[in-house]
Amino acid sequence: MATLIIFDDMVKLSIYLENLEHNKLFLTRYPRRGLKGKQLVIEDLVYSGVKGRKSIGQVYKIAINYSDKLVFKDKKYVLLVNGASEYDMGLSLYVLNNILNNIDKPEILVLTRAPPRNSSDLIKASFYAWFKTISLYDIIFNYRVNGSFKYLLLNPDTPLHLIRYLIMLTDKIMHSIYSLLHIKLKRFLLPIAELYVLAELLKYRGEYSKIAEEYKYLLMLMHGVLDNAPTDLWSIARKKRHVVEGSRFITKKIIEKKDVLEKSIYSILEVLVRGRRYTSPMIDPKALLEKLLHGTPISRIYPEINISGRIELLSNISSNDLIDTYDLGVVNLVRNTYRYLVITPDLENYVKEDNVLVLDKGVGEISVIEFNETPIHVDCRINTDYLPFDFYEAYLDRSGIALSQLYPPETRIQNKILKPYDIHRVNPVNYHGYIEYQDEKCSTYIKSFLKQLFS
Amino acid sequence: MYSRLLLPMFSIITRGLVLSIILIYVIALFYGFLFNLKSNIISYLSVKTDLLDENLANLVGHLIPLILLIIVLSFSLRGKRIYMAILSFISYYSLSMLFIIIAILVYTIYYEYVYNIDYQPELMMLNTSLILAIITGLLITVYPQSAISFKKVVNSKIIGIEVSSGTIELRTGETLRIMIYGEEHHIAVSSEPRDSIILSDRNKTIAYTYIDVVPASTYGGYLNIYYKDKLVYKLKCIYKEVNYRKIKFYVHYNDDLVGEYEVKVEDYKDLLSAFTHILDATIAKLGIERDDIREIQFYTEDDVFIPSTTKIRELEVDKVKAKIYAREKILELLRYYGKKDVYELWDTLIRRLEFLREKVSWLIKELDTTIEKSHAIIDNWW
Numbered sequence: 001m002a003t004l005i006i007f008d009d010m011v012k013l014s015i016y017l018e019n020l021e022h023n024k025l026f027l028t029r030y031p032r033r034g035l036k037g038k039q040l041v042i043e044d045l046v047y048s049g050v051k052g053r054k055s056i057g058q059v060y061k062i063a064i065n066y067s068d069k070l071v072f073k074d075k076k077y078v079l080l081v082n083g084a085s086e087y088d089m090g091l092s093l094y095v096l097n098n099i100l101n102n103i104d105k106p107e108i109l110v111l112t113r114a115p116p117r118n119s120s121d122l123i124k125a126s127f128y129a130w131f132k133t134i135s136l137y138d139i140i141f142n143y144r145v146n147g148s149f150k151y152l153l154l155n156p157d158t159p160l161h162l163i164r165y166l167i168m169l170t171d172k173i174m175h176s177i178y179s180l181l182h183i184k185l186k187r188f189l190l191p192i193a194e195l196y197v198l199a200e201l202l203k204y205r206g207e208y209s210k211i212a213e214e215y216k217y218l219l220m221l222m223h224g225v226l227d228n229a230p231t232d233l234w235s236i237a238r239k240k241r242h243v244v245e246g247s248r249f250i251t252k253k254i255i256e257k258k259d260v261l262e263k264s265i266y267s268i269l270e271v272l273v274r275g276r277r278y279t280s281p282m283i284d285p286k287a288l289l290e291k292l293l294h295g296t297p298i299s300r301i302y303p304e305i306n307i308s309g310r311i312e313l314l315s316n317i318s319s320n321d322l323i324d325t326y327d328l329g330v331v332n333l334v335r336n337t338y339r340y341l342v343i344t345p346d347l348e349n350y351v352k353e354d355n356v357l358v359l360d361k362g363v364g365e366i367s368v369i370e371f372n373e374t375p376i377h378v379d380c381r382i383n384t385d386y387l388p389f390d391f392y393e394a395y396l397d398r399s400g401i402a403l404s405q406l407y408p409p410e411t412r413i414q415n416k417i418l419k420p421y422d423i424h425r426v427n428p429v430n431y432h433g434y435i436e437y438q439d440e441k442c443s444t445y446i447k448s449f450l451k452q453l454f455s
Numbered sequence: 456m457y458s459r460l461l462l463p464m465f466s467i468i469t470r471g472l473v474l475s476i477i478l479i480y481v482i483a484l485f486y487g488f489l490f491n492l493k494s495n496i497i498s499y500l501s502v503k504t505d506l507l508d509e510n511l512a513n514l515v516g517h518l519i520p521l522i523l524l525i526i527v528l529s530f531s532l533r534g535k536r537i538y539m540a541i542l543s544f545i546s547y548y549s550l551s552m553l554f555i556i557i558a559i560l561v562y563t564i565y566y567e568y569v570y571n572i573d574y575q576p577e578l579m580m581l582n583t584s585l586i587l588a589i590i591t592g593l594l595i596t597v598y599p600q601s602a603i604s605f606k607k608v609v610n611s612k613i614i615g616i617e618v619s620s621g622t623i624e625l626r627t628g629e630t631l632r633i634m635i636y637g638e639e640h641h642i643a644v645s646s647e648p649r650d651s652i653i654l655s656d657r658n659k660t661i662a663y664t665y666i667d668v669v670p671a672s673t674y675g676g677y678l679n680i681y682y683k684d685k686l687v688y689k690l691k692c693i694y695k696e697v698n699y700r701k702i703k704f705y706v707h708y709n710d711d712l713v714g715e716y717e718v719k720v721e722d723y724k725d726l727l728s729a730f731t732h733i734l735d736a737t738i739a740k741l742g743i744e745r746d747d748i749r750e751i752q753f754y755t756e757d758d759v760f761i762p763s764t765t766k767i768r769e770l771e772v773d774k775v776k777a778k779i780y781a782r783e784k785i786l787e788l789l790r791y792y793g794k795k796d797v798y799e800l801w802d803t804l805i806r807r808l809e810f811l812r813e814k815v816s817w818l819i820k821e822l823d824t825t826i827e828k829s830h831a832i833i834d835n836w837w
Contacts, residue, residue, distance in 0.1 A: 159837035189836070197829045204822050211815060216742075218811070222804050225797065233801060240805050247808055250815050257819055264829045276836045 002076035002107070002171065004037075007091055009082035010113070011035065016164045022078070027091055042066050044087060055405035056126055057420070059090025072099050076107045078167055084115035084123055084156070089130040093408055096137050101412060108141065109170050110134060110151035113158060114328055117388065124391045125398035129406035131387060133423055135376060135430040138179055139450065140413060142431040147175035149431070152183060153326040162278060162325065169342065169369070172357045177338055179431040180386075182331050182372040184322035188282040188314055190364030191272055192298065195289050198268050201261060208258055215251060278323050282310065282366065308350040315341045315353050317368055329386040334372040335432050342367040377433030380442040387428075399424060416453055425449075461687060463636060466602035467538050470594055474542060477587055478549045485520065485552055490580055500559050504566040523551050536663050539600055539637030546595040553588040557581060599682055601637035608632050608667070618688075623678075624695040627723045627768075631668040631692060633680070639664045643681045651676025652692055673697045673721060698722045700767055704730060706737050707778045713737060720767055726753055727763040730777055743781055750780040 003023045006013065011026060014035055024037025031041055044054050044062050054062070063070065077099065081088045092110070099106050115123050134151055141149035150170075154163065166183070222244070226237060272285040283305055296304050319337075340355050344362035359365070376383045399406060407420035429446050437443050459465060486495045494502070497516035501507040507515070531544040560581040567574040605623070607616045608630040616623065616631075623631055635642050639657065644666055646652035652675065655667040668678060675693030679686060699719045706714045714737060720729040730751070738745060753761040754776040761775065 161835075161837040194832055197825060197832055200825050201829065204818070204825065207818060211811065211818070215811060218804060218808055222801075222808075225801060225804065229797060229801075233797060236798070237801065243805055243809055243812070247812055250812050253819060254815060257822060260826060261822065264826050267833055268829055271833055271836045279836045 002078050002109075003072075003074045004078050004080065004167070005092075005095060006037075006080045007082065007085070007088035009085035009088050010080040013080065013160050013163060016160045017167070020164070020167065022167070023074070027095075029087065040066075040069060042070075042091060054086055054090070055122075055402075056086050056090040056093065056130060057405045057407060057409055059087050060094050060408040063091055063094035067098075070095065070098060072103060075103065075105065077109070078170065079108065079110045080163070081110060081112045083112050083127045083130070083153075084119055086123070086126050089126060090408070093130070093133060093411075096134075097408070097411060097413075100137070100140065105145050106141075106148060107175075108149050110149075111163060111166060112151065112153050113163075114153050114156055114326065116156040117328065117390070121394040121397060124394035126406055128387060128391045128395035129399070129423075132426065132428045133407065133411075135180070135428050136423065136426065138430045139434055140453075142178060143454070147178040150178050150181055152181040153328075155324075155326055155328065158325060159278070165367075166325075168359065169357060173371070177336075177371050177373060180374045180376060182334070182374045183325045183369065184319065184372070185278060185325065185367055185369040186317065186322045187279045187365065187367040189279060190282045190301075191285050191288065192292075192301070192364060194268055194272055195285065195292060198265065198272075201265050201268070205258075205261055205265070208254060208261065212251075212254055212258075215247070215254075219247075282314070282364070302347075302350060307347065308352065311341070311343075311347065311351055311366060312353070314366055315368055319370060322368060322370055328388050330383075331372065331374055331386065332383055333375065335375050335436065336373040338371045338373075340369050340371075342369055373432055374430075375432035375436050376428055376430045377437050377443065377446075378427035378429065379446065380433070380437045380440055382433050382437065413453060418453075422449075461599065461601065461603045461682065463538075463602040463604050466599070467542065467636060470598065471538075471542055471545070474545045474549070474591065474594060477591055478545050480587065481549045481552045481556070482520075484556060484580070484584070490576060496556055496559055500563060503563050506562070506566075519555065520552070523548060527551060535600070535637055536639075536659070537661055538663075539602070542637075543595060543600060546591050550588060550591050550595070553584050553591070557584050557588065560584065599637075599641070601635065601639070601642055601682065603636075603642065603680065603688070604634045606632045606634060618690060621689070622691045622693070624693055625670065626695055627697060627721075633666045633668060634663045635665065636663045641683050644668075645679050645681070647677045647679055652678060668692060670694050694721075694723075698768075700770075701773065702729065702767065702770070703774045704733055705774070705776045706733065707776060708737065708741060709780060710778070713741065722766070722768040724767055725763070726761065726765045726767065726770065726775070727751070729767055733777070734779070737779065747781045748779060749782060750778075752778045752780075754778065 001022055003025060004017065004020070005025045005027065006017070008028045011028060011032060014024075014026070014037075017024065018036055024035075026032070026035050026037055026039045028035075028039060028041055029044055032039065042063060044059060072095070079092055079095065081092045083089065096108070096110075099108065115127050138149050138151060152166075226234070229237075272281060275281060288301075288305070291301065291304060292298075338355075340357050341351065341353055342357045342359060343351060344359050344365045346363050347366065348358055357369075374383060374386065376386055378384050395406075403420045403424055407423050409420070411418040411423070426446060426449055429443075434443070434446060434450070438447060480489075483489050484496070487493055487499065492499050495516040497507070497512045497519070498509065501509050501512035527548045528544055531547050532540045535543065560577050564574045564577050564581065566572075567577065605616050605618050607614045607625070609628070613632065625631060633644060635657075644654060646654060651671055653669045653671050657664050657666055670676065670692050673694050675691065678688070678690045678692050680688035680690075698721075700722050701717060701719055703715065703717045705712060706716065716733050716736075718729075718733065730753075734748075734751070738748070751763065753763055753765075755761060755772050756774050756776065758776075761770070
């Protein structure tokens with residue numbers, strides 16, 4: 001089982017990761033409470049100097065101070081990095097360097113949330129530089145052992161569920177898929193539980209209005225009785241005062257709850273009708289509801305809606321209908337495409353297709369997921385726009401002023417030491433980009449650079 | 456949207472003229488007044504070929520137009536008003552006659568072709584008949600068998616009105632009348648927004664069906680007219696000059712005064728419709744159901760009854776008492792419990808209240824778990 005390394009700005013993901021069996025290692029700025037897993041505090045306050053944000057270079061230096069604590073022994077790692085945080089990026093570079101130099105034949109996956117388009121120039125530049133460095137690591141790791149390094153970018157607003165989903169799937173992906181992965185997916189749910197809850201909520205709504213009505217008449221009736229009652233009834237009534245007073249509180253509560261109820265009904269209906277970005281209902285909820293109302297038992301529902309035909313239909317969905325998990329940049333060229341059907345265990349008997357991944361738990365869920373191995377070679381104009389152009393512009397601006405902020409002060413690779421300027425001179429190239437185009441004229445510089453590195 | 460094709464001028468008169476010319480031509484052809492036939496077309500058939508003997512042909516030739524007349528007349532009169540019925544009768548009659556003529560001509564040409572006789576004149580007759588049949592068919596099937604015209608009713612006089620501008624302006628007391636000729640079930644009239652225009656039911660006269668239209672307020676609305684789900688007219692319908700009157704309503708609910716309202720109302724409305732909005736407000740305020748209201752009456756200040764259909768224009772006073780009478784559910788309950796001992800009743804009420812309280816707290820607990828469940832479920836959709 002792989003070790004999850006979660007950096008400080010991804011810690012809010014921890015609730016979603018609780019059910020996973022992975023070992024978890026949280027690298028945080030200060031001690032945080034309620035994290036289930038090992039926690040290692042790397043305080044960036046120690047570094048005297050500029051207040052506020054730290055750059056990649058500074059964070060890397062801090063990490064060197066903690067080198068006695070940052071020791072890695074496992075073989076498999078999943079790194080969760082927030083691209084909008086220099087802390088995450090700097091620390092992740094240190095961790096990768098550490099793994100590279102100390103562990104024989106590791107397996108690594110780096111999941112990264114790209115920074116939003118409107119973030120500051122400093123972050124954009126840092127992210128560009130980080131991406132460049134990571135791509136270099138991609139070449140080095142995969143050069144040693146094929147398939148040992150994968151990395152992928154995600155949208156800034158990616159739902160946290162999706163990240164968890166991808167972590168669950170990576171255990172099942174084969175070694176043949178590696179380097180930069182561009183992922184597309186679409187998920188289909190069978191909304192039985194949703195319909196069940198909806199029915200329950202509707203039942204409560206009816207009951208509530210009935211009770212509210214009865215309350216009204218009861219209180220009116222009591223008024224009517226007291227209006228023309230003999231005096232001794234009044235004295236009896238006064239003894240039961242707390243009952244009447246207490247009912248006022250209940251009435252208030254009923255009204256409050258009714259609002260919540262309406263809102264829940266509305267949001268369930270909204271989800272059923274529109275779906276969400278990555279998720280849609282597998283069949284029309286209305287048709288399903290009709291089936292259930294006509295007395296089809298739940299155990300018979302799969303054959304009744306012809307589930308295997310439906311799975312076949314959904315698994316042949318065209319690639320354009322799948323949703324990109326990263327769409328800030330443009331993918332022009334893809335090397336290999338691997339397509340999988342992800343299903344829950346209860347659907348296993350109905351599937352005839354190949355390339356099926358079965359989830360450990362869950363009910364009535366099908367996803368179609370596509371892993372695209374994406375080569376990057378900027379010198380040869382391969383996927384130059386995978387990072388948006390304004391990221392590159394910000395990098396150009398920034399690198400002129402302070403190169404030492406964007407890169408680690410020194411990167412040790414196989415007894416060679418790389419200075420920031422060395423990495424700065426290389427344009428983004430990743431493993432597939434390098435391997436595919438190493439014989440072309442445009443890649444002479446990177447070739448000589450790597451030759452020097454590996455000699 | 457303005458469709459000239461549905462005007463009676465084109466739909467009935469022009470089409471009628473064309474069709475009647477065709478009918479005259481067809482009858483002339485059948486009885487042999489054209490193309491030098493000298494006898495009717497059935498006798499012509501028996502002379503040219505040996506299909507019929509002359510006696511029988513004479514009989515058949517006189518019977519066919521009569522039988523066709525009875526059949527076509529009976530089915531074309533159904534479901535249509537008189538103008539369109541005449542039109543459809545003319546067209547179907549000439550169409551069926553044309554088919555008989557065409558059948559006879561085809562047989563004759565075939566016969567003459569086989570026996571090597573010159574069939575040039577028959578071919579010409581066949582061509583003209585075919586063209587006429589196609590024209591008639593087009594006029595009666597493709598061209599809608601309906602017509603719509605717009606008239607204004609002022610003091611029960613009907614005046615023509617121009618609608619090409621897309622807006623219809625009415626003065627107070629005037630009504631827009633939409634006249635529908637022909638197949639009325641294909642034509643639907645609706646207003647947009649829904650209650651902005653009051654549409655009357657369909658009234659039938661011998662020549663046409665009509666719908667009376669009155670805007671509900673000064674702002675008016677759009678009148679949509681559809682032919683078979685296609686929008687053919689979209690007209691704005693408003694009141695041009697409206698006089699307002701201030702009326703003060705004293706609202707009584709079951710003989711208790713519950714409110715006073717002073718409102719400005721359009722003077723073409725009747726008293727009840729002027730009171731509608733205040734009635735809605737009162738119902739909302741008192742928390743009673745609309746179905747519980749049994750009676751609404753209007754009185755002057757010195758308690759003289761005013762019928763609810765009186766027009767505001769004709770109202771002589773400015774202050775009106777409106778009395779709403781409703782069934783009171785509590786009274787019914789009290790009447791039921793009245794037979795019992797009042798102490799016992801009080802005890803029952805308190806016990807019921809306690810029971811309800813417990814039930815509600817249980818219900819709230821149940822609901823909370825369900826709502827939590829719903830949150831978890833919605834969370835799964837990302």
